[in-house]
Amino acid sequence: MVKSKSQINLEKEASAELACEDAIILDKQRFGRVRTSLMKHLRSEYGEEIANRVLARINKRASKGSKEMRDSLKRPQLEFDFH
Secondary structure, eight states, rough: OOOOHHHHHHHHHHHHHHHHHHHHHHHHHHSSSSOHHHHHHHHHOOOOOHHHHHHHHHHHHHHHTTTTHHHHHSSSSSOOOOO
């Protein structure tokens, strides 16, 4: 099956959104917020529209009752035992 250009573009956009989402969620887990430097990087790599849309979607899920999302953002990514 031959894919059209629009299908290929949609797949690229979807994979870009997933990559942005993973990076933002990891940043929120690690630092408790999304750093400006990360957002600058994501905007330059994936475009302003995609990066902003993903950030808004994650923030909305976290604030609008997605208990699983809120819990995953509160859970530390790395746990260290220094004792």
